[in-house]
Amino acid sequence: MQFGFSTNAFREYHLEDAIEAIADAGYDGVELLFDEPHLYPPTATDEERERVEKALDWNGITVSNGNAFMLTAIEDFHHPSYIEPDQAYRRERIEYTLAALDTAADLGLPYISIEPGGPIPDDRSREWAMDTFVDGLESVIPKAERVGVDLLVEPEPDLLIETADEFLELIERVDSDRVKCNFDAGHFYCVGENPIDLIDPLWESTRHYHLEDIPADRSHEHTQLGDGAMEIDAFLTELENRGYEGFVTVELYPYEETPIETAREAMYYLEERGWA
Template structure:
């Protein structure tokens, strides 16, 4: 398998500098944050795409994933979502996703990761939220199919889709092979599931994996590898057993004050344990 590191830990850095730092730390790939301050699709020019491609080539590093989850350019990590009550506000997330698909295609990426619906609005039922999310996805799926770029739904604690079963139920409702899974090991651990045990049931639906450690109380706090309570070796062992040769991206966005050191420490951890 190959390892990447997400630039969402480098939000105090220019994208070019973040890519260089991740490459220097020894990673095979870099996850690009498709949001400000890095590569925000609605404002992305052809020249900017070409500049990023040149930087990637110069540092001989691939893109492990296009992260189209966060949307701080408009509000925050979770809003606007695919399930906003206000249709105009919801459309902003849909339009952003369409733009992210275009940017991904321009960079030659096979997929982007997206929000799992969003927080269920106060006063709305889960059924309403699921119906609304499916409707939102159906508005972006046709373009994803035209471009050949997958939409990887990333289950997350406290959002509409949290668990493996909820994800599988969603995939049954969306009639497109372009809608798949971004498997975040820490997120599943937070909601009481065992990431290692989920590799098999989600295998055929997963294109990319996120990795971080999580505290023993299972609070949603992305923690440096080895500093939490997750059985990381067991999870990576399941991927190795299956011959997984795609990307596992380390995602440690809370460490924006020390991203270079954090990226290097994560690679040291992976190397010391024989994974990288």
Template sequence: MSLQFGFSMNAFREYSTVEAIDAVADAGYDGIELLFDQPFLYPPAATDEEYDEVRAALERTGLDISNCNAFMLTAIEDFHHPSFIEVDENYRRRRVEYTLDSLDAAAELGCDHISIEPGGPLPDGKSREWAMETFVGGLEELAVKAENVGVDVLVEPEPDLLIETSMQFLDVIERVDSDRIACNFDAGHLYCVGEDPAELVETLSPYTKHYHLEDIPEVREHDHTQLGDGAMNIDAFLEAVEDSGYDGYITVELYPYQETAAETARGAMDYLRDHGWA
């Protein structure tokens, strides 16, 4: 099989940066998704020593960076706030500035892309069109920096946020005139909103620069579940990705398993190996 797999650092918040990188390498992955949030390297405040620490650990373990996750922002508030569509312009600006810093951080570490939240939760009293215009305005500013540093900005559709579905993503991408704005295709998120990830691979492949993978329960609740413990047809999805000719990383994202992060990473790799994908 030709697919490459990483595991997301966001399950390892109880670990140090080096411990997380070591655990992912020990679990048998070829890549790791760096989390640009506390307690790890946080771009607005990162030091040269922190960059050196990440580079040294990656070189020692032989891991690639599969993606840089600039979605979660608990250093300021939580996963979704501040968002790109906050009513308070100053608060919204903090998300944009953080993302600009994240583009610089990814470039510093030699990663080709960052993933970001798809706008954010729609604020009370604001129309969807206002939110779309506000989000697109933010993306247009990010696109300028992205083009300057050579790093793509990957919008990640997610349930209950501004961009949930493949069609909503395509609507956004048509509004931004930059090849640097692309898609972080999260298979579980699209499954949650009633779509078939396997069928969408071909539709979104012109824009997809990275994939997230997790399983999802049969009721399609947004609950990242260990591979094989949910209802998704993971084999069909991975077959579609392989058939598309994609040559980047698929990152397993199981952040709810923080109490058993290393064991969970190993279990997901066992599933991929048992099914012939790794």
């Protein structure tokens, strides 16, 4: 398998500098943050994309994933979501995703990761939220199919889709092979599931994995590899045993003050155990 590191830890850096630092740390790939201050699809220019491509080529590194989850350019990580009660506000997330698909296609990426609906509004039912999310997906699927880019729904604690079963329920309702899973091991651990046990049932749906450690109390805190309670070696062993050859991207966005050191320390953890 190959390892990447996400630039969402490098929001205090220019994207080209983040790419260089991640390559210097020894990673095979870099996850591009499709949000400000990096590459924001609704306003990204051809010149910006060309600079990214040159930085990738110059540093000899490829893209592990296009992260179209966070949306701080408009509000925050989770808003606007696909299930906002206000239709116009909800449409901003849809338009952003359509733009992200175009950017991914321009860069030759096979997929982007997206949020799993969003936080369920206090005055709305889960049934309404699921129906609304499915409607939202169905409004972007035609573009995904046209440009050949998969939409990787990423289950996350406290959002509409949290568990493996909820994800599987979702794809039963969506008639497109372009909707797949961005398997974040830490997220599943946070909601009381064992990520190792989920590799098999989600195998056919998963195109990309996120990895971080999580504290023993299962709080949703992305923690440096080895500093939490997850069975990281056992998880990677299961992927290796299944012959996984794609990307596992380390996602440690809370470490904005020390992203270079954090990326290097995570790589050291992987190298010390023979994974990289």
